[in-house]
Amino acid sequence: MASQVLVAANRGPLSYVLDDDGALTARRGGGGLVSGLSAALARQPEALWICAALSDADREAVRRGVSEPGVRMLDIDPTTYDDAYNGIANSVLWFTHHHLYDVPREPVFDARFRRQWEAYAAYNHAFAVALAEEAGEGAAVLVQDYHLALVPGELRALRPDLKIGHFTHTPWASPDFLGMLPDDIRSQLVWGMLGADRLGFHTRAWAAEFVRGADLDDARGCADPFWAADSSPGVHHRPMGPDGRLGERRTTDVGAYPLGVDGDDLRALAHRPVVDDKLAALRAEVGDRAAIVRVDRTELSKNVLRGLLAYRELLTSHPEWRERVVHLASAYPSRQDLEVYRAYTQSVRDLAAEINAEFGTPQWQPVLVSVEDDFARSLAAYRMADVALVNPVRDGMNLVAKEIPVVSEAGCALVLSTGAGAYEELREDALTVNPY
Template sequence: MASTASTASTHGAEVLVASNRGPVSYEVRPDVGDGSLHAKRGGGGLVSGLSAIGSDANALWVCAALSDGDREAVRRGVGEPGVRMLDIPADVHADAYNGIANSVLWFVHHMLYQTPLEPVFDAEFRRQWASYEAYNRAFAQALAEEAAEGASVVIQDYHLALAPRMLRHLRPDLRIGHFSHTPWASPDYFRLLPDDIAAELLGGILGADRAAFLTQRWADAFTACCHSVLGPGIPSGTRIGVHGLGADADFLRERAHRPDVAERMTALRAEIGAAPDGGARKTIVRVDRTELSKNIVRGLLAYRQLLDDHPEWRERVVHVAFAYPSRQDLAVYRDYTAEVQRVAEEINSAYGTPDWTPVVLHVKDDFARSLAAYRLADVALVNPIRDGMNLVAKEIPVVSDAGCVLVLSREAGAYEELGEDALTVNPYDITGTARALHQALTMPDGERAERTKRLAAAATALPPAQWFLDQLHALDA
């Protein structure tokens, strides 16, 4: 790739999105002897947004090749229209993605460090940081090559915090936005980072015309970090914005009533079983990745506390917990997944009976089964330590068949929009969460239905397509 791009590209994309993960991934088909590639298309807000601007908008998505199949597709020249996949060297990507983005930036913004022992910013960190810079530079150069004069570029998330400034140097004519999908750390925690790294991260995002966040809280924290690290004011003139990503109600309701979801509901009902009097058992549902910030273990401990404090719920309630493995190439995530399974098994061993399994735990990702659990939920438990938004909190009220009570951490971004109609918990408070679960299970049906209706309305106020279009419009303003 060229290191500079001072004139508009002959490709001339008018709208560009940049993100680590793209809308398509590839795998070499092991069942086909000719080594053919199989393409798998993804979904989400960016996909919806790009489709909403229309096929004649001359849009391009720039993303990284993440797998061997992706890299093989790049080498063979296989690709999707409107997508440019970057074959960044695997070792550089691993250092940037796992070494910095997931093991440093994610930990800082979600406040996950055990500070007596970590972080340690040593020579190995500096080596990985150089890869993070190279990774961001590859994106900036590709965007500079592909963008038409004055094009709009929306760069996504903590993986690409340096790219806006780099792109600004290469193409000052572009309108550049950056969107953060994570929380943003307070200045005191953000300043765990070395001073020069903290300044580089902030300066990278300030290379954008507009930096946007999921909630006002995270936007204010970013501004406070700029003041603390760089001095008063936002020296670049970067505008700060907020766009609270909502659930896609039409898609969720249609998808939740397909036959495969009905099959999963039947299977789940069999696993849940009936109460001793023959009636239906109550369900407390959570659906998460086994991400450290999701706080699954404390959720299980709160459920155990509920069974201790209110033995009348034994055999009358089941905790349906879906904990889908995440980032298993990092040891700390493997250990956390194992702890989730250990605590669930401990609860089942201590309290279970031949006719009652207190915790129904599934660790294999299955979207149809997740939707089935959404529909069956009496209570939704969403108790993250910190979360940029948390769409599960918004999705469950949208598809719940009989209405559900949302028990919600005050540290989830969704709390800003849903807190008034949820039961709010401190994510570290086990006894407080157990009390909230009991309150949720005993809430009158009428109140539960009214709360669910208001939650669903708030959750769908800014659907993914509109969320993306609003960012583009604000960048053009």
């Protein structure tokens, strides 16, 4: 049966586990995207979620024809997937949108990059074809994130009847950083996005970055950004047809849609017995000292190292705070299959150890760092927070900036980077800092 509501995302709402006896068991996936969209799609009984098969068990499920209602997994060649996901999405587009490149040395666009880009295009094409096959006449399709930036354009060509939206959960690169990409790649990327009827970002700033970078006049057509005082901005565009002539003008609207937190649900999670146990252990270590709390992945854009350096500067410049404060830093390992992330994670461990060696006493450990995925410990730290430190270089939203103040038992000061997406909403209620 054709679906009237479809979601496309790299990660699906479930994954499979291959049991010892060869049986496949489906397990619900994790993460904010899965939780948020699953709740919304529950009200659409005929909705379909199209995702990539990420594990060997997922791929085996596809090959056996095993599936769950409302989910279609795509069995993409593992090498193609790795080149698309790690080679382009996480090593090029992520770095571009978050302004992470060490510009004197990178990026480098060589033959390897071109091969990986072909894989990224093939990966996006597989999603576009699957959506075209599954969508009913005039169906609504919501494409998720930078992994699938080319899908709207491809899908528009295959199924012009569809209502297509694309939501980007990261920032969008400034025109200068977007301009680092080869001209043809930048053109493919922007025209891919312009296949959508509406593009969504978390903040007006990221929406504006896209619009500013979408002024195009090239072999694919012409595109003209527009700004409206009483409505969202957008882009008028005329794609080039197969006959070499400009087609009819279309409009892609671009809007900002911030993400909030469910305070009641979060507080309930933070008061479960497992969190109470973690809280008791942390209180035993911290005592009556003030707690500066951060919770992040060891992701380069989260700026964990500069946060630790700032804390060391506090202890150096204001010795009166020694033995009166503890920095609780939860840093979940992120993307450890990439060398640059493994090195960054180790640097976090090393710097925390240096601070403890320099300032620590038998009665006081200045930094309590946890480089592991421990959600209960993070919630316990939320409850203890006197100061929440959120200092990303550049971030799509950063829900931690909204979560810690909701859960903190004594109330906390929020130290917030101007690079966080949440800055747009919270700057009047935070101590704002330059992330550098």
